[in-house]
Amino acid sequence: MSQNAAIELRNITKTFGSVVANKNISLTVNRGEILSILGENGSGKTTLMNMISGIYFPDEGQIFIDGKEVVIRSPKDAFEHKIGMIHQHFKLVDVFTASENIILGLEDEKRFDLKAAEKKVREISEKYGFSLDPTKKVYEMSVSEKQTVEIVRVLYREADILILDEPTAVLTPQEAKRLFEILRRMRDDGKAIIIITHKLHEVLSLSDRVSVLRKGEYIGTVKTSETDEKSLTEMMVGKKIELNIERAEPCNPQERLLVSGVSCVNREGVTLLNNVSFTARSGEILGIAGIAGSGQRELLEAIAGLQKLYGGDIVYNDPKTGKKENLRDKTPLQIREMGVRLSFVPEDRLGMGLVGNMDIVDNMMLRSYRRGKTFLLERKAPKNLAEEIIKQLEVVTPGVSTPVRRLSGGNVQKVLVGREISSSPTVLMAAYPVRGLDINSSYIIYNLLNEQKKRGTAVIFVGEDLDVLIELCDRILVLCAGQVSGIVDARKVTKEEIGLMMTKIKTGGENKNGKE
């Protein structure tokens, strides 16, 4: 045990049912150090951190803080040991101000003193270089500001071991850079920082050491200065892997889907999409970038007939008949009956694209169960399709009658994408299709999208990883607060340029339209 080890894990094991989430993991974090925990989805990073922050309790193993064994049974225990976790999904009260959120739940306060709290929040902000207004309400904040509140909340409680779970997932490249500066300042202040991520370039630019997990097992720890992207990937995946995505030139692109002036308003009258116009061409992958919640989901749902339009038109050019069909105000069923072969891989796989409790055959049937004139279902064709998809996409499953929720994330996605592709679509929309997938599965999905592109499908791909968007897509549409802030050529644009567009809000009265 080194002298300045802030926290040490020894032989930690945690199982959920028969799944071993963490197996015999030992690692150390020193004071004044940033340690990255790198691993694919499902490798057990978050489980491990949840055990440090008191959400789970390990089955086996010990945790030492400053050389003393501790038992952390609740987040409160974690706070007592000055451990603070910044979760991926913020846990803030929207109608409270920053400082109200920060002091929320502090019990040992003798008297509720908001003024003093605000003062302390300002001091912390100044010390580390946050820009945070303690009196601002959370609902008025941007995502990055909310994250700042989370971090300051932890610092306010004088945590000196900080755990950040995928902190950059919701940030633009610029915001991420600013966060890294702050984290470095905290490190220099003697804090121990653990960051969970699967983005290699972040690991390399930020951390001092990297610990790699794979399938719940501890693979090793390396100094960042002594490693590179390639060897880290190898540690992470367990084998050599080609990290290039092929991108063919679009052949014979035709205008397939013309979206013009589309606007959407939710029940509360808040504008979700504001005058969105673009064209999706056949044989091309159109990427859609934007901070989470900028209207990506609504846009795809509007095209698929799941969102009521406030204004605008969605015109589909039928490649066979040459007819133009307006999809506005059509239900998904009507769209299908019009002969529009529109496939949609929604963001929420088990909650929308598939039914988790149904088996693979019944999930295959979702799109086609109406076929046949009788009152009864026809299960033969879907069963054949299920077997074919399992074979072609190498879905790992005990059989066709396994409920899909029992499959791993990657296999669930293969089932969904496989079904959507099986109808040989002319338009294929995919929302975050690789979210939660391991590297191998991600590349299978990229390849499937590319295959569709070569077939002449107009592919619309909503992604969150800008590096992937730039490598995979032909053009990228950037959304910001429900508006199009630009459509750029993916072959020429840089990540930073997209990042700027993601936060640039158009000025003018447009934004207030439709807001009652």
Add this chain to the structure above:
Amino acid sequence: MVKNNAEIETERKVHEPLFQIVKRDAMPWYKAWLVRAAAIILALAIGSVVIIMLTGYNPIQVYSAMFNGAFGSTRKIWITFQDLAMLLCISLAVTPAFKMRFWNIGAEGQTLIGGLTAAACMIYLGDKLPLYLTIPIMTVSCIISGMIWAVIPAFFKAKFNTNETLFTLMMNYVAMQLVSFCIVFWENPKDSNSVGVINRHTHGGWLPEIADQKYLLNIIIVAVIMISMYIYLKYSKQGYEISVVGESENTARYIGINVKKVIVRTMAISGALCGIAGLMIVAGTDHTITSDSVGGMGFTAIMVSWLAKFNPIVMALTSFLIVFLEVGAGAIVTDPKLGLNESVADILTGIILFFIIGSEFFVTYKINKRHNSSKEEA
């Protein structure tokens, strides 16, 4: 010995939880049934202890009284199966709604309204029309009235997203009051505050007896409904739509199912079956109506349906269990040799149900003793 605070603190904290509850992977079906059988045996054993402690009787004597109550004579067996058929019919009726995650707790009212319609038909048509006309008219009216009672809350749910639990519950009271109101009209004899046996001598509008068995027709009808419901839920397109809507409304919208239509259609089926149950109770067995004609079966049916995990065939088993317990409990109370009161019967029923429902926990979860984690320093 004085320990300092810090030491005491650490001692307290290195106290680890002893057990943990873990979700199982799917248990093979035979093992699951083994767990359930074990639960029943355990329930009987605990029940024996309670019997001895409370009454001093031989538990075997009490249990055999229960068994005799249900199967003691041919007549008793018929009654047990009749009760089973009625409960099963209402359970089958609520099943499509619950499978759709529509919390229909109004089966009581829907059945009662069906029964009320049957009584009305018997009173006003029974002696005027021939049986071959009365019965079809009566059947259709009962189906329609049960349907209406179920579709009203479904319509409001689909249209305005009202809370179906409260709505269907309130509809029960409306149905009960309606029955009370009609009883005043139909009183026979005067001032008895009851309808009495309708068409006692003419048997007008009574469902016919098959093979001289009063209950056989009901039992056959319910068996047919059970098999149809099994096929409907498992192999029909509409049944598939019900499953999708129940599992995830978003998925249903995504593939273009008209969710509102499915809700109303499913509740119409649910109500129609309740109407048939009402018909069988009033025109087939009781030949009279009171506001208690359904006797809480509309609520018991919900438990039966859930216990069977919405499988119509398994439902025959679960409703048998419930009916057996009820009839058996009744038998203990009336057995002159025992002379026990209702509370003992209720306690026994409670114990057995507790164990059977509790066994589902062990089918889904297992309890692990924590691995003895390194304690070398302690």
